[in-house]
Amino acid sequence: MELTVNGNQIQVPNTVKTVAGLLQHFKLHHKVVIVERNAEILEQAKHTETLIFDKDKIELVHFVGGG
Amino acid sequence: MNGRYSRQELFAPIGTEGQAKLRNKHVLIIGAGALGTGSAEMLVRAGIGKISIADRDYVEWSNLQRQQLYTEEEAEQRTPKAIAAKKRLKAINSEVEISCHVMDVSVEELERLVENVDLILDASDNFDIRMIINDISQKHRIPWIYSACVGSYGISYTIIPGETPCLNCLLENVPMGGVTCDTVGIISPAVQMVISFQMSEALKILVEDSLHLRNKLVSFDLWKNHHSSINVDKIKKADCPSCGTDRSYPYLSFSKQTKTAVLCGRDTVQISPSQPMERDLESLDKALSRQQGKVLRNPYLLSFSTAEHRLVIFKDGRVLIHGTKSISEAKTLYHRYLG
Numbered sequence: 001m002e003l004t005v006n007g008n009q010i011q012v013p014n015t016v017k018t019v020a021g022l023l024q025h026f027k028l029h030h031k032v033v034i035v036e037r038n039a040e041i042l043e044q045a046k047h048t049e050t051l052i053f054d055k056d057k058i059e060l061v062h063f064v065g066g067g
Numbered sequence: 068m069n070g071r072y073s074r075q076e077l078f079a080p081i082g083t084e085g086q087a088k089l090r091n092k093h094v095l096i097i098g099a100g101a102l103g104t105g106s107a108e109m110l111v112r113a114g115i116g117k118i119s120i121a122d123r124d125y126v127e128w129s130n131l132q133r134q135q136l137y138t139e140e141e142a143e144q145r146t147p148k149a150i151a152a153k154k155r156l157k158a159i160n161s162e163v164e165i166s167c168h169v170m171d172v173s174v175e176e177l178e179r180l181v182e183n184v185d186l187i188l189d190a191s192d193n194f195d196i197r198m199i200i201n202d203i204s205q206k207h208r209i210p211w212i213y214s215a216c217v218g219s220y221g222i223s224y225t226i227i228p229g230e231t232p233c234l235n236c237l238l239e240n241v242p243m244g245g246v247t248c249d250t251v252g253i254i255s256p257a258v259q260m261v262i263s264f265q266m267s268e269a270l271k272i273l274v275e276d277s278l279h280l281r282n283k284l285v286s287f288d289l290w291k292n293h294h295s296s297i298n299v300d301k302i303k304k305a306d307c308p309s310c311g312t313d314r315s316y317p318y319l320s321f322s323k324q325t326k327t328a329v330l331c332g333r334d335t336v337q338i339s340p341s342q343p344m345e346r347d348l349e350s351l352d353k354a355l356s357r358q359q360g361k362v363l364r365n366p367y368l369l370s371f372s373t374a375e376h377r378l379v380i381f382k383d384g385r386v387l388i389h390g391t392k393s394i395s396e397a398k399t400l401y402h403r404y405l406g
């Protein structure tokens with residue numbers, strides 16, 4: 001499946017079916033991440049149930065602490 | 068008049084009017100590391116009225132690659148960062164009032180520091196203090212700018228009380244055990260990029276041009292060539308305990324703060340996290356194994372020894388820091404290795 005993630009077109013395996021799965025794929029599942037799917041912000045509680053589809057536009061922003 | 072601000076005054080959105088406003092403003096910077104030194108230098112060169120800087124640390128050799136106010140001599144002398152920063156900032160612009168505080172900032176300290184402050188800049192290295200800044204900002208209605216970076220990645224968000232969501236709305240809970248500059252490193256372009264995002268917003272707030280605020284959560288990775296900018300207005304929660312209608316400022320109460328205790332006669336400080344948590348000892352093992360030091364792990368705890376200290380990290384979140392009686396040194400080590 002082809003997705004646009006943070007502006008870059010990438011291929012992800014079809015085993016990735018949900019937003020939570022995508023975060024796992026990017027090894028971001030232990031982090032606090034704000035996810036926008038097709039210009040819509042998703043609450044963290046919705047990550048597991050929200051499905052993703054071919055050609056979706058995803059923005060991922062994870063919080064870091066350094067400074 | 069020697070024209071030192073002429074190029075900034077020629078910039079129409081600031082002008083002489085904006086410059087005069089800037090001259091009357093007071094900014095508090097929490098942290099004098101990479102972000103704090105960069106932001107402080109820009110503000111001082113720009114002709115801010117007053118800045119206050121608080122930091123608990125001293126200058127080390129590993130800071131010099133990116134912390135722009137410090138010198139080899141200060142690393143040699145282990146000069147407190149707040150002192151070293153003030154010296155350099157005074158030399159850059161003697162017209163600016165600079166107040167420096169060598170202190171470990173927590174609730175009581177911050178309550179005192181925010182008096183007559185127009186803007187708080189986050190240049191800290193951990194979320195414990197950021198959640199406190201967030202509550203104080205809401206309580207006193209002072210805007211603040213969250214900023215952070217690690218590796219080649221950076222992030223920033225401007226929080227305006229009464230308008231934007233707050234950090235508590237965005238995070239829902241405090242991130243734990245994230246990567247830190249001391250475990251995965253940091254390159255200075257990432258630092259400078261975050262400073263640029265933070266300072267542009269700071270200037271807009273200080274010259275009172277709120278119409279041009281970015282109003283988006285911005286993040287980037289300069290090595291992977293990513294950039295993201297998203298509107299998070301919808302995340303503002305009416306029932307947020309920090310900014311909602313029935314707010315309680317949870318991070319200003321003792322129970323939510325990271326607790327520290329010097330263990331009697333043991334040259335050890337114990338640090339307990341602000342909320343119950345389970346540490347992922349396996350990933351910690353991986354991260355710390357890349358450091359100068361020795362890692363030992365069993366199912367219940369991980370021990371990490373450096374030349375001078377030993378950190379014992381328990382699965383239940385507690386950390387013992389052996390080899391110091393100083394709470395501020397212990398906190399520095401805690402946040403250095405555990406985020």
Ligand SMILES: [Zn+2]
Pocket residue numbers: 232233234235236237303304307308309310311
């Ligand atoms: Zn809030």
